[in-house]
Amino acid sequence: MTASNSRALHATWLSMLACEPGIEIKGEPVMDATCLATCLERRHPKVLLLDKMLLDRLDPLSLRRIRQHRPHVRVLLVSGQVCRSVVADVLRNRFHGLLLTTSPPDLYLKAIHAISKGELWLSRQLMAEAIIDPTWPLEIGVSADPERLHAMETLSRRELQVVERLHRGCSNKEIARELGIMEDTVKKHLKSVFAKLGVRRRALVILQGSATA
Known part of the structure; x- marks a missing residue:
């Protein structure tokens, strides 16, 4: 299903998906947020x-109703620009890409x-920026605090190397190759980083799942 207040964008989506095997567009395009x-x-x-x-035109009640369907409907947010505030929208609403x-x-x-297979689609680089910038909270209702600022100082040299390469958009396999370590070791370093910074499981899944890089 497609939802946009732009007829041109709907036309683009329709031409892109109408003849694609395995994809069926359900109903008419939704143009009214209500x-x-x-x-x-x-x-x-x-x-x-x-x-x-x-999305920006949705009222809180409509957004809450949409969230109730989240287990059955996977939401791919499409934006004219990709920046921290848009990534925050994805995380806050627990969208899928x-x-x-x-x-x-x-x-x-x-x-x-x-995302139809249950994977997540989000740039590794943007997610890494959110993680290494302690002033930007990943979870709704969480504000930046001195504890997270100090937590950055507890990262080991190797953990910092892993995060720096993650920030460049490298996959776990690419990080392992550059550092001369096993891919499982990269995952262990990431888990340690997330634990130290208090980043919840969803960030870990996004970073280890599919990504646009």
Whole structure:
């Protein structure tokens, strides 16, 4: 199902997906934010392409109704720009992925197929920025505090090397190759980093799952 207040964006999505094997567009495009929750409840799509501009128009009640369907509907947020505030929207609402509006068709299809299988689609680099910047909370309702600032100082030299490469967009396999260590060792370092910084499990899943890099 697609949701955007832009007719041009809907037209782009339709031309991209209409003839794609294994993908069926459910119902007419949703252009009114007030109708989105009702349409989700009626059509039961597996994946929702949600325009960031329409998300910004959702009232709290509609957003809460959409969250109730989150286990059954996987939301791919599509935005004209990818920045920290948009990543925060994904994390805060527990959406399943983030994609640029201008992404090529093959990337749209990869993202849709990935989240439909239960994977997560988010840039490793953006997620790493959120982790290594202690002033930016990853979880809703959590403010930056001195404890997290001090926690950065507890990271070992190797953990800092892993995070620095994660920030560059490297995969676990690429990090292991550059540092001359096993991929399982990279995962252990990441788990230690998340534990020290108080980053919850969702960030770990995003970083170790599929990513647009």
